[in-house]
Amino acid sequence: MEQNHIDIYCERIGPDFWAEPLNAISNLGFIVSAALLILFLKRQKHTPDDDAAYWxxxxxxxxIGIGSGLFHTLANRWAMWADIIPITLFIVGYxxxxxxxxxxISIGLSLFxxxxxxALTAALPALTALRGSTYLPAVIGMFAVGLFLRVSDQPRAVANSILASGCIFALSLGFRTLxxxxCNxxxxGTHFLWHFLNAIVLYILTRTMAQVTESQVRD
Structure with a gap:
């Protein structure tokens, strides 16, 4: 373990590989979620139109599970990026x-x-000292989309799933912030609960995405 290890979580008390056992092991939740999503897709009679996006x-x-696991064991700079990059890509893609x-909306507006x-996710930490502020746009986005779907012609189950994800993620963000x-x-600490709850959130979000096909998109 490098001497200049990154120590930003309550559970870590030194540079050792297993200095954050709960934070490290709780990342198995993401692996389980990915496995359950694969089983869900295999059991579907009709796979999503955009199969590559779902996979x-x-x-x-x-x-995300692998990268976060590396960061909470190795706690060095490259492991931090292994944690950040998959999360960022999921936020962009989803x-x-x-x-x-x-x-x-159109492809162009969706990309924008x-x-x-x-951009908002990257800018918020510089604007506020609140720990976890990076993820506030994601929370707001879930509730905004969920509420939009409640008043649109989308299936009610889809709206409810997005809103449920927003509620769980807000609770999860609370544990991350605290x-x-x-710590005293x-x-x-409570960071491991952030992992467990986020694994549930990503499962719900990804499964919900698979249930909405391109044919349902309103151009």
Whole structure:
């Protein structure tokens, strides 16, 4: 382990590989979610029209688990990027697909919307000291899309799934934010709960995306 290891979580008490056991092991939730999504797709009589996009999301869910696992064990600079890159790609990809499939806007506007979400995600940490502010656009986006779908002609189940994901993600973000402030009370921190809940969120979001085909998009 490098001497200049990254120490930003409550559970880590040193540079050792297993210095964050709960934070590391909880990433198995993403691997399980990816496996369940594969089983779901295999059982579907009709696969999504854009099959490559769905498989891409599953691959990113898997890579999020791997990258985060590396970061919470190795805790170095390259492992941090292995954690950040798959998450960023999922946000970009899902934002585009959500705007295209759920909201039904054009490809160009969907690309612009996805780019705007990423730009806002990158800018927020510089504008506020609130830990976890990076993910506020994702929370707002889930509720915005979910509420839009509730008043549109999309199936109610799709809207409810997106809104449920938003609620779970908001709770998850709360645990991520409280990891430091509650460290004196909870020595293991709360970051591992962020992993478990996010694995559920990504499962729901990706499964919901598979249930909305391109034929349902309103051009």
């Amino acid at each position: 891409g999301l599953i691959a990113l869910v898997f890579l 934002s585009y697909l959500a705007l295209r499939r759920f909201v039904g 919307g996805a780019a705007f979400v990423v 990891d430091g402030p509650l 009370i909870l020595p293991n």
